[in-house]
Amino acid sequence: MKRSRAIFTIFKKEMARFCKDRRTMTSLILPGILIYVIYSLMGNFMTDAFMTDEDYKPVISVVNCPDQMQSAFSEEIFVLQKTESIDAAKELVADSTLDALVVFPDNFWNDMLTYTPSPDNAAPNVDIYYNTTSETSSVAYTSVMAILDGLEASISNKFDINNSSKTYDMASDESMASFMFSMIMPMLLIMFCVVGCMAVAPESIAGEKERGTIATLLITPIKRSDIALGKILALSVLSIISGASSAIGVIASLPKLMGGMAEFDGSVYGASDYAFLAVIIMSTTLLFVTLVSIISCLAKSVKEAASYVSPVMILSMVIGITGMLGSSSQAIWVYLIPVYNSVQCIVEIFSFEANALHIILTAVTNIAVMGVGVFVLTRMFNSEKIMFKK
Amino acid sequence: MKELIVVKNLKKTFTLSKKQQKIEKQNIKVRTAVDGLSFTAYSGEIFGLLGPNGAGKTTTLRMLATLIKPDEGDAFIDGASIVSQQNEVRSKIGFLTSELKLEEFFTPNYLYDFFSSLHGIAPEVARARKKEMFELFGIDKFAEVKVADLSTGMKQKASLCISLVHNPDVIIFDEPTNGLDVITAKIVTDFLLDLKAQGKTVIVSTHIFSLIEKICDRVGIIIDGKMCVCDTLHTVCGGKTLEDKFFEIYSEHCGGDE
Ligand SMILES: Nc1ncnc2c1ncn2[C@@H]1O[C@H](COP(=O)(O)OP(=O)(O)OP(=O)(O)O)[C@@H](O)[C@H]1O
Numbered sequence: 001m002k003r004s005r006a007i008f009t010i011f012k013k014e015m016a017r018f019c020k021d022r023r024t025m026t027s028l029i030l031p032g033i034l035i036y037v038i039y040s041l042m043g044n045f046m047t048d049a050f051m052t053d054e055d056y057k058p059v060i061s062v063v064n065c066p067d068q069m070q071s072a073f074s075e076e077i078f079v080l081q082k083t084e085s086i087d088a089a090k091e092l093v094a095d096s097t098l099d100a101l102v103v104f105p106d107n108f109w110n111d112m113l114t115y116t117p118s119p120d121n122a123a124p125n126v127d128i129y130y131n132t133t134s135e136t137s138s139v140a141y142t143s144v145m146a147i148l149d150g151l152e153a154s155i156s157n158k159f160d161i162n163n164s165s166k167t168y169d170m171a172s173d174e175s176m177a178s179f180m181f182s183m184i185m186p187m188l189l190i191m192f193c194v195v196g197c198m199a200v201a202p203e204s205i206a207g208e209k210e211r212g213t214i215a216t217l218l219i220t221p222i223k224r225s226d227i228a229l230g231k232i233l234a235l236s237v238l239s240i241i242s243g244a245s246s247a248i249g250v251i252a253s254l255p256k257l258m259g260g261m262a263e264f265d266g267s268v269y270g271a272s273d274y275a276f277l278a279v280i281i282m283s284t285t286l287l288f289v290t291l292v293s294i295i296s297c298l299a300k301s302v303k304e305a306a307s308y309v310s311p312v313m314i315l316s317m318v319i320g321i322t323g324m325l326g327s328s329s330q331a332i333w334v335y336l337i338p339v340y341n342s343v344q345c346i347v348e349i350f351s352f353e354a355n356a357l358h359i360i361l362t363a364v365t366n367i368a369v370m371g372v373g374v375f376v377l378t379r380m381f382n383s384e385k386i387m388f389k390k
Numbered sequence: 391m392k393e394l395i396v397v398k399n400l401k402k403t404f405t406l407s408k409k410q411q412k413i414e415k416q417n418i419k420v421r422t423a424v425d426g427l428s429f430t431a432y433s434g435e436i437f438g439l440l441g442p443n444g445a446g447k448t449t450t451l452r453m454l455a456t457l458i459k460p461d462e463g464d465a466f467i468d469g470a471s472i473v474s475q476q477n478e479v480r481s482k483i484g485f486l487t488s489e490l491k492l493e494e495f496f497t498p499n500y501l502y503d504f505f506s507s508l509h510g511i512a513p514e515v516a517r518a519r520k521k522e523m524f525e526l527f528g529i530d531k532f533a534e535v536k537v538a539d540l541s542t543g544m545k546q547k548a549s550l551c552i553s554l555v556h557n558p559d560v561i562i563f564d565e566p567t568n569g570l571d572v573i574t575a576k577i578v579t580d581f582l583l584d585l586k587a588q589g590k591t592v593i594v595s596t597h598i599f600s601l602i603e604k605i606c607d608r609v610g611i612i613i614d615g616k617m618c619v620c621d622t623l624h625t626v627c628g629g630k631t632l633e634d635k636f637f638e639i640y641s642e643h644c645g646g647d648e
């Protein structure tokens with residue numbers, strides 16, 4: 001019997017076994033769906049970004065505007081809006097209906113002109129309220145600052161801008177959270193890679209040992225290494241389905257998630273970024289599936305396998321957390337360290353710094369380690385000490 | 391009569407792990423399970439391997455089935471060595487023990503096809519044989535039921551069929567009636583006699599005297615991994631019952647040891 005046919009027969013059986021099992025299928029696909037739902041919700045919380053065109057007029061409110069400055073805050077540069085109260089206006093800034101709120105103190109002009117700098121005498125202060133989540137608010141802030149800076153320069157340090165302990169940036173906490181989320185992403189993706197492998201490999205290898213069904217396979221006239229190959233092939237496909245489902249969950253929700261961030265200018269990642277991400281996730285999953293299979297092969301039962309695998313899970317999450325430190329310009333050999341290289345690449349992709357060389361090095365390293373692992377696994381299937389351990 | 395199974399000086403030791411030593415409260419690192427075993431089984435015969443628990447029956451049969459390798463010695467199944475020609479041996483034998491289980495997620499029908507395919511049997515041949523075997527054991531009725539939902543007897547019947555997908559000439563059967571009720575046990579023993587009638591060679595292990603007396607032509611009594619007696623049932627018993635003879639040999643063996 002041809003080897004390829006034997007491997008394919010084993011492969012088919014493994015696929016049939018897991019596809020019939022609703023529980024395994026759920027644990028393979030569910031993370032992807034969950035991540036999509038969570039990220040989409042996150043995205044919806046964040047303010048929508050809008051495009052800024054060249055001749056956009058920021059909408060601002062000016063309170064107590066001195067007569068001498070009426071011409072500076074003219075309808076030519078701004079859309080001026082009347083306000084009922086300062087607090088109401090602040091709220092409008094927070095939800096981006098108003099781009100900025102400028103508040104002059106009473107008698108600003110006279111106080112400013114008569115002001116002499118001294119430690120116990122505070123200079124009159126102009127408050128500018130704005131919102132960094134909104135592109136247009138930033139534009140408004142810059143324009144107002146330019147006007148006041150010009151004035152300050154012309155009459156030499158007679159007043160301060162935003163010099164008090166109040167919170168001036170009206171950006172909401174959600175936009176901060178989105179930054180945090182993009183840092184957690186590498187850890188999540190790495191974790192989902194492992195989760196997929198953990199759902200299938202211990203069951204398929206340690207489970208068959210535990211239930212004595214592997215011996216039934218081992219007495220058939222096909223090579224034991226072919227049994228190992230057929231199994232690892234099926235487990236790879238299943239784990240990649242799982243990894244892909246999580247990755248697609250991330251990618252599908254990214255536009256919504258990123259849409260809320262002014263810093264990303266509303267743009268989403270390009271096709272090449274997605275392709276790179278796919279390569280990284282796929283090769284990392286293959287690496288993990290081999291590792292988890294070897295561990296499962298050493299175990300006598302599914303339970304034992306799960307307990308052996310959990311340190312791997314924790315270790316890879318820890319490595320995933322290093323992604324939060326961001327990617328600095330690293331030595332090239334860093335991309336030869338399995339798992340860590342994947343984390344670095346994911347960080348690079350998410351921070352728009354994807355590097356083809358790094359991606360290739362990482363993928364090649366992962367596949368090479370997988371190759372060694374598969375070889376070890378076939379040897380393990382040949383070892384009666386491992387397969388019939390009492 | 392052709393010498394179909396020739397076992398020559400088989401030896402197998404197991405290295406005990408620290409944990410195992412603790413459990414068994416023994417300080418020995420190596421356990422000899424099979425110690426220089428030799429015997430011959432002839433074609434068309436049923437050979438019975440009789441011995442108490444831990445005598446080394448399962449270990450011997452596992453070596454014959456190429457599941458594990460002997461430390462020393464060799465055995466030949468229809469001329470093929472269990473050490474150097476494992477794949478030939480595997481395609482000549484059908485091996486069945488109560489430890490060999492079927493995967494619970496599949497139906498007997500699926501598993502039959504799966505193992506046929508692994509044995510490289512042409513689909514038409516496999517289909518015809520499946521029909522015949524399923525009818526014989528009454529598996530048709532539950533061919534599409536998942537193994538998990540079958541009773542012990544049904545599972546045993548399904549395992550039996552599936553271990554014989556390739557119509558082997560030699561059938562190795564460890565404790566064939568272990569855990570079966572009298573009715574299912576009778577179906578199995580009848581089937582073994584049926585196989586013999588077809589000219590197959592069968593080797594069974596058991597600690598049940600009546601089973602040996604009922605079906606075996608030749609018997610080997612194995613104690614502590616050593617073959618004490620091996621001859622035709624008639625010669626071994628020499629007019630006594632097998633049980634009496636066994637205890638005679640057993641006390642002799644233990645007496646000689648101490
Ligand atoms: N994988 C193993 N590791 C360590 N010791 C083993 C292993 N397999 C068998 N043994 C030991 O070898 C000896 C022979 O075991 P074996 O299973 O062959 O006996 P048996 O004749 O089949 O007994 P039973 O009637 O209980 O099935 C026993 O002492 C057993 O503990």
Ligand SMILES: [Mg+2]
Nearest residue numbers: 447448449564
């Ligand atoms: Mg036994």
